Amino acid sequence: MTFNPNADISVGKAKRRGRTAGIAAGGVGLGAIVVLLVSQLFGVDLSAFVDGGAPQSQTQQIGTGAELTDCLTGADANANIDCRMKGAAASIEAYWATEMPALGGTYSSPQFVLFTGQTSTGCGTASSATGPFYCPPDETIYVDTAFYDELRSRFGSSGGPLAEMYVVAHEWGHHIQNIGGIMDAHPSRATGAASDSVRLELQADCFAGSWAAAASSTKDENGVPFLQPITQPQITDALSAASAVGDDRIQQASTGGIRPDTWTHGSSEQRQRWFLTGFQNGAGACDTFSVRAGSL
Template identity: 40%
Template sequence: MRFNPKARLDTSRVRDSGRGSGGGRSGGGMSGGGMQIPIPTGAKGGSAVGLVIAVIVFLVLTQCTGGGGLSGLGVPDNPFDLSRVQGDDSGRYDACRTGEDANDSEDCARVAVENSLTDYWSETLPAQSDVGFRPENVMQTFTGAVETGCGQATSAVGPFYCPVDESIYLDTGFFRDVLQQQLGGPAGDFVEPYVLAHEYGHHVQNVLGTMSRVRTQQGPDSDAVRLELQADCYAGMWTANATGTDDAGGEPLILELSEQDISEAIAAAKSVGDDKIQDRTTGRVNPREWTHGSADQRVRWFMVGYTEHSLDACDTFSASRL
């Protein structure tokens, strides 16, 4: 992945809260309303399907609505009051100004990817739907724990999207400590962009109102799986068109995506399939507990988005075969 040195980066939606205070509850999770999301540890006999790089949307929403489930989520009107959840900015991204910085720094590359995702969906969403686009409020990195509109989260949750404050959160150590070391996932420059594109896909679903369609939360054909596979499909859409995205002045943001980049995205999608995670962490595969889809399903839907470039093609909720 190669960024355009002439491109100007916009850091207004990317921030870092540094090391969270309190560290959250034991084992990780989100607090709020007296509830805690059980984040698996990968221990034998435990549920492993939740420990994935994609957001555990149905659990987050259940918590945000006090156990009421996905339907009827009360999301406040913009602009959101994020003062409670954001805290102080560590200044981690202050030096990210150009595409050259993105070529030299993983942090600045994260800013460039966010800029590219925002530019892509700002054009694609209104062009392919009757819904206006709004960017995510914040893409926030943290260490240890973070306060969000959906409650407190620790690193054990993995990267996730909170629909209440419309923000994406990630502890960047997740890619090494969990994805690679615990789940056997790939290393590479395009692994994190794939994850960010997936999480941005959840924001697109939130804007479109798709999250309200989730009723069933486990199983190979469940609505939760359909939601996650659709986010993979949206990630594929952006990946196919990333080199066509521009900065505010019209300069291309990304000059090149290689075959290796695409291979890394596919490898990452495979590594976080429910079947792969279950097998690696518990030694068994139980489709009835799936919440995100199998490795093959995740790769398939990423490639549907990559080849079809269409919201309609990514309609997993109407698909008879996942």
């Protein structure tokens, strides 16, 4: 999607952390388990990237990061990836600040951290190989923006701006599940095509679709829509990202076979379909937990 050049994105809560030579992880505990079992958007095995050893020479404190003070307008968001992330944050935040109360919940903001290389989180140490994820203990979304290059080169997504923002909107959806009690209500982390793990991920895809549909009517504090009306090619971009990270597609590419009993995120078809469900019908249609297994 394209930002309106004069939209005010200065309220976006994204921060940028610098590169560090070493991160103190402090051991593998509940937070690390959450990373491994809850926060994997892209089906990557994070076990090699959660450091349970001794602290290293440099530590980056959780919650720190530089404000993106040069990212002020939609024109900045159209020109720069960090600013686009900040603009996405401003738009998604404005959407959920209205939508969640309408659904009967109480909204509170997540933190949103951009990093390079590796960083410390409330769920343990994350590296660029982790992929974007949401950490429930510190209510923070973490994205290494270099991942978007990998989304195009490794996973085969067309990777346009809406595909990039879909990733952020999906992770914001996990925050909505966290503060709305959905994660607590469905604590099982079993795998399988109809598991709660898959249902959580598909619901986050649906929430992302609901934001995308409302994005061109979601306005800044001056009444200017953050984003211009969505086009069909842009929807196709977002769907290509959803398809690229389906469990079946990743398994086929990596092992030559498909094992639905090990799925944690859903198939390419499911991820696309639930994104479109949210896009066409809104967040109120995103109850993936009441759908029988055969229709999921």
